[in-house]
Amino acid sequence: MKQNDKVDWGPQIHEQFVRQAKWTESIRSKIYPQVNLRGAKKVLEVGCGTGVITDEIRKKTPAKITAIDHDKGMLQVAEKSVKNVTFKQANVEKLSMRSNTFDVVLCQYLFLWLAEPEKAIKEMSRVCKKKGFVVALSEPDYGGWVEYPDFQLGRYHMNHLKREGADPFVGRKLRFLFETAGLETSLGVIAQTWDKEHLLMNIEEEWKRVFDSQIISEAEYRDMIRMEKEAIRENKRTIFMPVFYAIGRKR
Numbered sequence: 001m002k003q004n005d006k007v008d009w010g011p012q013i014h015e016q017f018v019r020q021a022k023w024t025e026s027i028r029s030k031i032y033p034q035v036n037l038r039g040a041k042k043v044l045e046v047g048c049g050t051g052v053i054t055d056e057i058r059k060k061t062p063a064k065i066t067a068i069d070h071d072k073g074m075l076q077v078a079e080k081s082v083k084n085v086t087f088k089q090a091n092v093e094k095l096s097m098r099s100n101t102f103d104v105v106l107c108q109y110l111f112l113w114l115a116e117p118e119k120a121i122k123e124m125s126r127v128c129k130k131k132g133f134v135v136a137l138s139e140p141d142y143g144g145w146v147e148y149p150d151f152q153l154g155r156y157h158m159n160h161l162k163r164e165g166a167d168p169f170v171g172r173k174l175r176f177l178f179e180t181a182g183l184e185t186s187l188g189v190i191a192q193t194w195d196k197e198h199l200l201m202n203i204e205e206e207w208k209r210v211f212d213s214q215i216i217s218e219a220e221y222r223d224m225i226r227m228e229k230e231a232i233r234e235n236k237r238t239i240f241m242p243v244f245y246a247i248g249r250k251r
């Protein structure tokens, strides 16, 4: 792979995926019945990472689940904790599976990281059965980030993602990508602000990611945490970012 090869996900990545999955849990529980996950016979998860979503879907369907990722280290973590799933190292842009195999093909926070998302969605659609579903469960769009007071957290995240080769605007592109691949597509957006408890729980980690990417110094990092905590405790902090999802039905 191109862009992703540069990404050093680091040892904390599983916790980060768990946090991300929590933000969007409520919408996934609404999407699964829409794509008849429970009634599916074969499910493919693409870009499974450390298996956070794999574990969730395994509990929600008796289907035979295959989960792929192109990163061996991720798969090793996933394999240790999630049982009864076939894990494979593979690149979504060139899948070895036969056409029309899976009832549901899904991914979470994947398109953000793809160098050639058009190829990926074509492959995901190809291996999906006719009338089956291809689903992007959550893809952010940092262009819609809103924060007040303006501590520049969104801008730092966006710069960091661009530097890593990710596309911070991928959310808005999902419908275009899915329809171009021939899928009958419905698009949705998770538009929620973080409440006080959520902010307090996550803000340090959010700034740690900025600090770890060497965009700010340690002194700046400490200052930001102090300012953030003060604003959050006084209930004066607002952060919002749209996270899109797309459900595509193969014609």
Ligand SMILES: C[S@@+](CC[C@H](N)C(=O)[O-])C[C@H]1O[C@@H](n2cnc3c(N)ncnc32)[C@H](O)[C@@H]1O
Residues within 6 Å of the ligand: 001, 004, 017, 018, 020, 021, 046, 047, 048, 049, 050, 051, 052, 053, 068, 069, 070, 071, 074, 090, 091, 092, 093, 107, 108, 109, 110, 113, 114
């Ligand atoms: C942000 S992580 C999300 C992991 C998981 N879906 C989750 O939400 O917890 C993106 C994952 O996609 C994988 N990935 C990126 N490009 C890929 C590709 N071309 N083929 C397969 N996996 C890929 C990465 O290795 C990484 O594990």
